[in-house]
Amino acid sequence: MSDAAARRRGGAAGVLSGLVRAREFGLVIAIGAVLLLLVSLGKTQVFFGAGNLESVLRQIALLGVFSLGEAVVIIAGGIDLSVGSLICFSGMGCALLLSHLAGDLDQTVPVPAWMVLTTLLATVALGALVGGFHTLLITRLRLPPFIATLSTLAGLRSGAELVTNSATVSVPYPNFTALAKGLTPLWFFIAAAVCVAVLMRATVTGRQIVALGGNEEAARLSGLKVNRLKLVAYGLSGALAGLGGVLYTAYLGQGDPRTGQAFELQAIAASVVGGCSLSGGQGTVAGTILGVTLLQVLLNGIGLVIHSNSTLWQGVVVGVVVVMAVAMNAARQRRIAAA
Amino acid sequence: MTLWVPACVALTAILVGCTPREPVTDTTTSTTAPTPSTKAPATPAPAGKSILFISNANSPFWLAVKAGIEAGAAEFGVPARLELNNEGTVAGQQKLLEQALSQKDELLGVAISALRPDAQGVLDRLKQLKDAGVAVITVDSDCKPEYRQAFIGTNNTEAGVGLGKHAAELLPGGAKVCVFVGDKSAQNAKERQQGFEQGAGSKFSVLETYQDGVEPAKAKSNVETALQAHPDATLMVGLWSYNGPAIADVVQAQGKADKVQVICFDAEPGLLPKLESGQVKCTVVQRPYEFGRQGVKLLKALAAKDQATLDEMLKGKDVIDTGVVVVTQQSYPEFRKYLDEKGLKGS
Helix, strand or coil: CCHHHHHHCCHHHHHHHHHHHCHHHHHHHHHHHHHHHHHHCCCHHHHCCHHHHHHHHHHHHHHHHHHHHHHHHHHCCCCCCCHHHHHHHHHHHHHHHHHHHHCCCCCCCCCCHHHHHHHHHHHHHHHHHHHHHHHHHHHCCCCCHHHHHHHHHHHHHHHHHHHHCCCCEECCCHHHHHHHCCCHHHHHHHHHHHHHHHHHHHCHHHHHHHHHHHCHHHHHHCCCCHHHHHHHHHHHHHHHHHHHHHHHHHHHCEECCCCCCCHHHHHHHHHHHCCCCCCCCCCCHHHHHHHHHHHHHHHHHHHHHCCCCHHHHHHHHHHHHHHHHHHHHHHHHHHHHHC | CCCHHHHHHHHHHHHHHCCCCCCCCCCCCCCCCCCCCCCCCCCCCCCCCEEEEECCCCCCHHHHHHHHHHHHHHHHCCCEEEECCCCCCHHHHHHHHHHHHHCHHHEEEEEECCCCCCCHHHHHHHHHHHHCCCEEEEECCCCCHHHCCEEEECCHHHHHHHHHHHHHHHCCCCEEEEEEECCCCCHHHHHHHHHHHHHHCCCEEEEEEEECCCCHHHHHHHHHHHHHHCCCCCEEEECCCCHHHHHHHHHHHCCCCCCCEEEEECCCHHHHHHHHHCCCCEEEECCHHHHHHHHHHHHHHHHHCCHHHHHHHHCCCCEEECCCEEEECCCHHHHHHHHHHHCCCCC
16 A cells, blocks of 8 residues: 555544655664664764764765755656766866956955855856756767766766866865855755755656656656656756755865765665665655765764774665665565555 | 757856966876976987876875976976876776886886785786886885886885874873874875874874775765764874865864864875964975986986986985975975975975
């Protein structure tokens, strides 16, 4: 029985049953379990300390912004492997543009706000354009999404290095780096999540993207404008990667061609853990947010608990969590199909 | 939809048009044609042959090496170029060496910064180059000695000892230490950390060594985690060039600069203002410019069997140690002057 069917049974019991059956419920339980484990290991004060909590929320926001875009592409039945390289490329573009606009201004004092705003919007637009380029490759050249975005995974990082001759571009202007200080990235993430949630749940386009991911041929035969929907999905993923590029550049205080390595895998992992199916047609914004949260709470928790080779254990644990999430998702789908 | 093509082209053109405020030199396929030298080359290089440097990874550290390569190319009259191992892996180095093998007739010599001293695939290709008459040396990070003719670099263990001793002066009562590095199994990382522990002495204990896989954002988040996981740590040590600025940024942002001291290796451009302001107490700097310059000179001499130059440079050994400099807030102006003289933005 589907979640919607459970809710239709009516009453508080039905709503509760629906909530428990929702795929996000398992993620909430998992996050709760990790937090309980931290508490039982005596890490309450450290984990919930202001400094650490701020750090965890910032990492959730930084990963979450571009994972949302990846999730939309996966729901649409595609994949975007270029996200990490696009963050690098757009981040370098962001640093170059801001540096160009600021000219010889003192780097230790704030630049005029319009410069920061212009840079932010131009970088997001650059990301969206790259997303549009992916759509062209997929719809006009008929390249599989894997290949189309694989080409830019390699090309964009090299492009970023060529444009800057492999050098970093320093942009430590206080009002620019403030974009990634404190909880500011969280507000960007919340704003992005609200926009994507509204798109996916409250608009026809969003429902059509889900339908496209479920069965592209059926969507085409139903008269949906498949190419336009792909443009929305890949354009959104590119734009959010562009926003990620801005936030990471602000976080580092410089454009750095080494940034974003394997970020696409983190985004895919967060989406899959959050309930997106790699075969398309399934996944939610709430699930993706919870997937990102679970991964970052786990990563942080490992760092706090394991004091030897913690960075290596992080990789192992994330791998196990992804496998478990996919296995549980598959089991759930089998149950639904059998019902 | 067709509007996307011109739009992409236009935006890329705008992006390319925005050059960095301080122009930097090309490191991906650098000079092949020497510029006029102020000193006459001792022996002309065989026509059409050049020297190739292969990096271990891609970092601003190699900008200084490249500046030295360019200076050496001009000074010693031989074309030389640097290929960056952007992958930062042994496989990446192997691929670049295979390209070099396919061009062996056009090469006078190859200098490589070995990621692993015993990576057999790399060692086999170095042997093939040597057997083909191409001079082979290592710079920055050495491999098994029998596979190269000489090594130009720094004794990383001694450099670590230098940093450790400075830490002991800075914190005479000792400290609990967190160490940060891209890959702690890399030879130079192991040697630097061993040297640091040796130089710092028994009053210093390393709580944890964090790896970031050469990812700048991870380098910063590791520091954030370390500050929470180890509130008793009073010293943070950055082993690779980008670790120092990352540590200093986070320590400053979390308002712990009065409690946690930062020391590191190398001097990326981003580290310089932090060194000048005292945010970073000291850094041990190699001489990458000399790796490049002396590398060109040595490879040319090896290829030409110029025994006089070889004797002068190697002094009967197979290692040239270019030494290190400990830079503190006090000695920063002198170091800055050196960088400016060489036209470097970091070292």
